[in-house]
Amino acid sequence: MRAAIRFGTSGWRAVVAGQFTLASIRLAIAGIAEYVKSQPEPHRVLVGRDPRFLGEWFVTEAARVLAGSGGEESAGVTIRGHVPEKDGIIAGLLVTEMVATRGKSLGVQLRELFAKVGSCDPVRENFRLTPEVKAAFTEKLKADPTELSGRKVTKVVRTDGLKLILDDGSWVCYRLSGTELVVRPIRKPGVRRIWSRCGPQPGSSLLDREIPG
Secondary structure, eight states, X not given: OOOOOEEETTEEEOOBTTTBSHHHHHHHHHHHHHHHHTSSSOOOOOOOOOSSTTHHHHHHHHHHHHHHHOOOOOXXXXXXXXXXXXXXXXXXXXXXXXXXXXXOOHHHHHHHHHHHHOOOOOEEOOEEOOHHHHHHHHHHTTSOOSEETTEEEEEEEOSSSEEEEETTSXXXXXXXXXXXXXXXXXXXXXOHHHHHHHSOSTTOEETTEEOOO
């Protein structure tokens, strides 16, 4: 049975190597990370420590768990538990393992994956915003729309940004950056005709309503 975490005036009260171990730190920080991700963006956690015995080890482990629980969208491979993300060596090893284990080329594996789940060829663009436009657009994205430029929205997904699935199976997703004045619209082919009308530039529209700016 795991002991309950008890806090005092100087933090977590526990015996080092007893209740306070790297394993218990991982569990506690993983819980904190899940809570933070459930809150509105931006998701930021400040990790600090005092100079007590093994403090550097413990804070490093906490930062490692937090890094593995989230991540910034960018090109490369990010693996939970492996802090040096975008690691070309580990990515190469994973690809080698895929080919060696399955006995199939990457091209064959990719075609099989597309046959199973469908192809993935979205188009992404970056739009720079003023602070005023970003604030207005952030409020706009809180709504669950039922229509996008005359097309029926059949499903709204908020796993990562605002994703609108349309009645013909196509979709548009809007992701606001937590660190920049940028919104990243991502679309599946099939919504090209409305793309110029649903971008967040000043004067354009989302859900046929003007964005101030």
